[in-house]
Amino acid sequence: MSKIDVAIIGASGYTGGELVRLLTRHPRVNISTVTSRKNNGEDLSSLHPNLQDLDLKFTNPDTKDIDADVVFSALPHGVSMKLVPEYLDNGARVIDLSGDFRFSDVSVYEKWYGMKHEHPDLKAVFGLPEINRDKIKDATLIANPGCFPTGAILSSLPIVENKLVDRIILDSKSGVSGAGISPNNNTHYPTCADNIKPYAIANHRHTPEIREQLRNFGTGTVKVSFTPHLVPVIRGIITTNHSFLLKNDVSASDVHDLYMDYYKNEPFVKVLKDNNIPLLASVRGSNYCQIGGISLDDEDELVVVSAIDNLVKGASGQAIQNMNIMFGFDETEGLKELGLYP
Amino acid sequence: MSKIDVAIIGASGYTGGELVRLLTRHPRVNISTVTSRKNNGEDLSSLHPNLQDLDLKFTNPDTKDIDADVVFSALPHGVSMKLVPEYLDNGARVIDLSGDFRFSDVSVYEKWYGMKHEHPDLKAVFGLPEINRDKIKDATLIANPGCFPTGAILSSLPIVENKLVDRIILDSKSGVSGAGISPNNNTHYPTCADNIKPYAIANHRHTPEIREQLRNFGTGTVKVSFTPHLVPVIRGIITTNHSFLLKNDVSASDVHDLYMDYYKNEPFVKVLKDNNIPLLASVRGSNYCQIGGISLDDEDELVVVSAIDNLVKGASGQAIQNMNIMFGFDETEGLKELGLYP
Amino acid sequence: MSKIDVAIIGASGYTGGELVRLLTRHPRVNISTVTSRKNNGEDLSSLHPNLQDLDLKFTNPDTKDIDADVVFSALPHGVSMKLVPEYLDNGARVIDLSGDFRFSDVSVYEKWYGMKHEHPDLKAVFGLPEINRDKIKDATLIANPGCFPTGAILSSLPIVENKLVDRIILDSKSGVSGAGISPNNNTHYPTCADNIKPYAIANHRHTPEIREQLRNFGTGTVKVSFTPHLVPVIRGIITTNHSFLLKNDVSASDVHDLYMDYYKNEPFVKVLKDNNIPLLASVRGSNYCQIGGISLDDEDELVVVSAIDNLVKGASGQAIQNMNIMFGFDETEGLKELGLYP
Amino acid sequence: MSKIDVAIIGASGYTGGELVRLLTRHPRVNISTVTSRKNNGEDLSSLHPNLQDLDLKFTNPDTKDIDADVVFSALPHGVSMKLVPEYLDNGARVIDLSGDFRFSDVSVYEKWYGMKHEHPDLKAVFGLPEINRDKIKDATLIANPGCFPTGAILSSLPIVENKLVDRIILDSKSGVSGAGISPNNNTHYPTCADNIKPYAIANHRHTPEIREQLRNFGTGTVKVSFTPHLVPVIRGIITTNHSFLLKNDVSASDVHDLYMDYYKNEPFVKVLKDNNIPLLASVRGSNYCQIGGISLDDEDELVVVSAIDNLVKGASGQAIQNMNIMFGFDETEGLKELGLYP
Incomplete structure (x- = not known):
């Protein structure tokens, strides 16, 4: 089976670690880039000690050097909005896990997040498959819902x-x-x-x-x-x-x-x-x-x-569910794991 | 200072243990009887390992042999209603921690607790000092509120x-x-x-x-x-x-x-x-x-x-607060302990 | 790929639930029987609420009716020793998660477990792959190590x-x-x-x-x-x-x-x-x-x-690792999941 | 009963909060000063939310202005050693909760704490009453043991x-x-x-x-x-x-x-x-x-x-036990509280 290249931007946090945990078991995905400005050069396991033995290190490439079919942006709000347009310009489809593109009315964002939106014209599909599955299929930018x-x-x-x-x-x-x-x-x-x-x-x-x-x-x-x-x-x-x-x-x-x-x-x-x-x-x-x-x-x-x-349906798992829909994979691919009980 | 004699009935549970923990530091109280049918003869510390070095054992006296100024009934609902009238007949004032006497309308009790009330005529004061302080002073039977x-x-x-x-x-x-x-x-x-x-x-x-x-x-x-x-x-x-x-x-x-x-x-x-x-x-x-x-x-x-x-304001501490009001003690006596943080 | 039939005996406990959780994702396994005497007829999710949507119910078949390539016995010690010989007689290979067959010297078992061993002549391979991998390959009875x-x-x-x-x-x-x-x-x-x-x-x-x-x-x-x-x-x-x-x-x-x-x-x-x-x-x-x-x-x-x-390397995961070795599967099949951190 | 004046230096931490929690119930103690450089002017409850309704605020007085019979120093190691001599010069007896004065041989301190000791000649009594009760009675400086x-x-x-x-x-x-x-x-x-x-x-x-x-x-x-x-x-x-x-x-x-x-x-x-x-x-x-x-x-x-x-026998309670011994109070004064179980 062919694989798509995936970049995870801002992978030092829990949603970044969770994307890697889940995607390493996804048969259609190759994780090509995992970035962290602060942890550039370190093993992923330095922050995510469960991610042993993956041949992956944090890097800090220029935005323009990120060559991926899909970019997961796990950056904080306010930061994500600056970089997402550049990933789109590179030709990647983007799934943004921040709050930056979740509102159709930018003024709502600006009121509740207390900052000016730098790309008010850039519109995303709200990535809740249960209400937007059809729109997600063709979207280039997904605003992954809050938890x-x-x-x-x-x-x-x-x-x-x-x-x-x-x-x-x-x-x-x-x-x-x-x-x-x-x-x-x-x-x-x-x-x-x-x-x-x-x-x-x-x-x-x-x-x-x-x-x-x-x-x-x-x-x-x-x-x-x-x-x-x-x-x-x-x-x-x-x-x-x-x-x-x-x-x-x-x-x-x-x-x-x-x-x-x-x-x-x-x-x-x-x-x-x-x-x-x-x-x-x-x-x-x-x-x-x-x-x-x-x-x-x-x-x-x-x-x-x-x-x-x-961290899964409330963030990284849902992001992968969106990716599966966007790329025509089985919607449950990589997400079949049952809950860990007890 | 003179002391009153206190009996704690059904002291094998958490509210019973908590009554002992708090009352051992109360200057106006002598704990005369601590009962448990099942644990008769055992040290309190067999169930409540924090209650070391108190010279107290669980006993199982006949109701009529319980000679106390105040009886705390920490029995389950349904059981308490049977025994409370006997403690009252003995001349004790009673603070009941069960649900048996909390309702003015017995039919409400019978509906929600699913059992016939055996003493529908026996009325208690609902022991929330913040609303019933004056009535508590003279009460012979207190229904201590639920947590x-x-x-x-x-x-x-x-x-x-x-x-x-x-x-x-x-x-x-x-x-x-x-x-x-x-x-x-x-x-x-x-x-x-x-x-x-x-x-x-x-x-x-x-x-x-x-x-x-x-x-x-x-x-x-x-x-x-x-x-x-x-x-x-x-x-x-x-x-x-x-x-x-x-x-x-x-x-x-x-x-x-x-x-x-x-x-x-x-x-x-x-x-x-x-x-x-x-x-x-x-x-x-x-x-x-x-x-x-x-x-x-x-x-x-x-x-x-x-x-x-x-277990304190929601049960045993509030019961002691009621006792303090009933017997004319300082309302905060034995209850001045601050919260344990962290 | 061909699949083997697996029976899980005594699946009402945590190790039983964990075997199901892991084996449902194993490509070479068909779970044919999941037994519980007490929960006969109930959905697995009645005890293991993470196991939703599996088409599996607890059953209580006669030992002789259990037809499987491998039997995982998750019964308590003392019970397992009675039934394991019957599964072996049926032709299944058995992985026993109890303590019953872990000792080469039966007298040690009898001293520490406080009971007579009913099948002292039945010898198992101690199922720790790191020391017994070669013996495990050909074993018919594995004593899965304690946690x-x-x-x-x-x-x-x-x-x-x-x-x-x-x-x-x-x-x-x-x-x-x-x-x-x-x-x-x-x-x-x-x-x-x-x-x-x-x-x-x-x-x-x-x-x-x-x-x-x-x-x-x-x-x-x-x-x-x-x-x-x-x-x-x-x-x-x-x-x-x-x-x-x-x-x-x-x-x-x-x-x-x-x-x-x-x-x-x-x-x-x-x-x-x-x-x-x-x-x-x-x-x-x-x-x-x-x-x-x-x-x-x-x-x-x-x-x-x-x-x-x-519950995994200390019980059910190790049992599956043993099964993989016994049946010539990739030793890591079904066990590639990374730790859930945080 | 006469009371002694107590100062708690560096009270923003858990041991400081615990000293206040316990000492507010001590009949022979008046808490005269509670210091925190960083939280100067704030209510104690801003850091220790259980300490409601105490009429106490953090202050930041000059060392020479601290007038107390006993000073509890809850400062970090390295800081405490600088100030303890000044409290002693003021005439206070000092109970130091840091590691600075716990070793008879200063070179051991310097090796394990990685810093030069500024007052190598100042000797303290190691404040474990079970081994040093007699020496504690007359001590002017107590090194309160580590937890x-x-x-x-x-x-x-x-x-x-x-x-x-x-x-x-x-x-x-x-x-x-x-x-x-x-x-x-x-x-x-x-x-x-x-x-x-x-x-x-x-x-x-x-x-x-x-x-x-x-x-x-x-x-x-x-x-x-x-x-x-x-x-x-x-x-x-x-x-x-x-x-x-x-x-x-x-x-x-x-x-x-x-x-x-x-x-x-x-x-x-x-x-x-x-x-x-x-x-x-x-x-x-x-x-x-x-x-x-x-x-x-x-x-x-x-x-x-x-x-x-x-935080109690391992720090603040033991410090109070030492104070009780030093000042001839009942050794258990203020420390009679039983454990909070469950």
Whole structure:
């Protein structure tokens, strides 16, 4: 089988390491370049000690020297926007894991990310295959979704598209790897272990990303509130999706059936049989999103729960899923690994 | 100083051990009896290895032989209701840590706990000092609040009493000690660590307890939904309280001021300066409830966060606080310990 | 490619689940039977929630109806010895994950496992490929090594075979999954988290297993002491191997070179470059054993550290490695997955 | 009761916070000064969120302006040695928590700490009450022991003093709070959780501290090797002490009796009844050292286990115990808190 050449830019972080972990097992991919300005010349295993025995070192080539069929940009927001146009100019297709190209309206980006966008005219396809599969096929630039939005949108789509609710409260719990590879006070083990920490309670920048996507469905006016929590787990996001049914004659079982049907052809969204409750441990290390625990209380509140691995379906796995779609590979290629339980 | 005699019934569990840990340092208390049918004759340290060198063994006396000024009943629900009347007949005042006497309407108990109440006429004072301090003083029977209701009610009272909201979503995250001392599949380390588990999503029996108390305030009609999550921490409950402001001219800062004022004389409810976010680690081992992180998003959702130690303010510490009030001791006696951070 | 039929007996535990997780991705294997007496008829995902969407249910066939090329017996010790002869009689080759066939001298088994052996004449090959690869090829019965012995033996072999030491202290730290899937007081999250627990301090039954294997090398008389600790991690064993160099003119660097050379052709033993220190997180979910951190203090103590995933190289992965050798497959087939870090 | 004035220098770290947590409950102490250069003017709760409602702020006075009966110096090594002489000149008695004054032979300090000692003539009493109680009474300068040495020495003293062993292997497991309050790669939650990390395997600077103290006992020549491990717990050190009995006629039970007798009058060293195994969770937050699990294997290896809270008996609690002895207070004053279990 022919292989495509892949470059991973900014591979010193967790999403970069995860791209390498997954792509080394992908039969259609040759990893040609793995860059890190700071770690130029070092073995990948100096930062990612699981990546032993791969014949790969971090390099720091000029942008113009990166010759690849697809570039994964795992750079921070603000940096990615500067370089992505150059990779496109080189003829590569680009999957950007930063927030820089996720918004159709640049002013939303500029408000929530607090900086001027340098390429406001460059438009990307929002890389959530479950809503944009067809557009992804032909895209040259993919904005890979944020980790929280992935779990949040997937937990909401069926009820929003079917106009069952008009307001959603997303209470999300994220593992600490979501904060990245650089240590800080919030990720210091003694204060992070045995603790739960709500943060960016009413103003997390993933909020507008979720809103934009969900308002493409249903009435287009669903209200969305989002509160993240840092929890003492390494990987994974549980999203507890609270809403209020607009109709009286819908049961929890009806809603479960709706989700089963909605996602029945999706390779990576698993609505759990018997409405079991998703677990982080079931999706750990895998590209699956589990949905379940669909419940209705006696005051008309509906709850839906989703679980993903923030580094896989929430980032690098989804990026590879997008690559598979873009290059006509089997959508699950390189992503068939089951969750690591326990 | 004179001392009162205290009996702890059903002391083999975590709340029993915690009562002993705290009461051994209480200058007005003599622990006269610590019972466990199953562990009769054993040292307390056989179950509670921190309780070394206390000259105390589990005993299994007849109810009528328990001679104490106050009886703490740490028995399971259903069992407690049978024995509490006997302790009262003996002349003791009783603080019951089970759910058996928490509801004014016995039919609510019978529905949610799934059993017939054997003493429907026996009425208790709901032992949350912040709402019932005066009634507690003279009570002979206290129904000590559930752990989730303590954090949930304290996070809600000011906005409910002031009619700022008419619907509250309580998304709570509890440490595993809340599941008790007996191991089961849900508390097995390999499946409980590095995981987050929503459970009893729309039908936890603490829901009606929270509703009853909150509907004594404000309009009396606030709707309350409650979803608990098991999180990989040992102790503590974070309650993320989501609601929707009914008035447009109220800011997050106004709400913070309201909470500061509402609780300004409470010894154990600390509304955090600068609206800091509560942490489990700040209240670990202590009787404090921290409240903070009060935020308002741009779609009118209000969030308030509370943190307690489920075994202290959520159970044994609150029981001692009630005892202090009942016997005219300083309300903070034996409960001055600060949180164990980190 | 042709496939072999595989039966997994006693698949309700963690090693059973892990065999399925790994074998579903193995191109030469068809899982024909997965048994559990207790869970007969249930989906595998009822116990192993990561194993979604596999078309497999637990069954409970008669031993004589199990028709497979290879049988993995994941039964408890004492049970396995009764059934293994029947699988052999059926014509299957058997890989037994229990302790029943690990000792050449049955009396050692009977002393340490406290029971009569029912088939003392049935001899197995000890399934550690690094010492018995050739014997494994033709074996009909493999005794798959214990988890602790795997990490302990691999950390010791080069210095024992080269007669550098005559006494070894193995201080091992194991994740809680090593205690199995059944909850008990020792695995209860509230007492297991944030804790370290030495156990079976001087009499763990893996001690004689380690001793027997190591005494096949070097002088045949090395003394071995072994102390396990339960640590709050899910998977993995760190073995800290303490010994005393018999010769004065050997440096830590010499010992590192010796290990590098000794294992240079082993696909799953990785002696770390630059003598880096092994991490559980580097081998999590993978079949690798990392060795490193080789150090010599100024009072002649030598320390060597090894890390494995107890459920993979310490159990199910190693069993599959043995199967690959037995059936002439590439030894790494189905086992190429890198560690899940972080 | 009269009170003494206490100054805590360098109180921004965990040992500083722990001194305040414990001393606020001490009836004979007035905390007059709490310094931090970097956090001058801030509330203590900005760094130590459990220390709410104390009327204390960090200050940064000139050394000469610190007027206290006792100064706790919680400064880093190298810094402490510069300032301690000035506090002494001011007339205060000083308890230094750094490593600067722990060695009788300055050249040992200079070798292991890699710096010139600026006050080689200034001699301190090594503040382990169990060996130096009488000298502590009159000391003006106490070198408070390191956390590892505290657990290591207490686990070794009876067998060393009684010449039962001539070589000890100390395999210690420490919680992450021992690494201090500043985040770094080693303490970053995603790499620290679910992991075990040996470090400074054969050259930790606590090694010579342990050796010096133990060589004051028995034959004066015991060999000591020490290997620390970072484990995913917040607080606590388990020391697994491996040695080899020199005499054949000594049983594990004899050794247990020896320890029981040796420590029978010590308020904070608890040799466990029935030779139970110490647990971190039993001493969490308390000043107790538990010793137990004393075992002898069939190849003459002796194992003894000790458990302490590294921040209490391993640092701040022990410092207060020293203060109590110095000022003639009850040795247990302010330190009676039991462990926080679970």
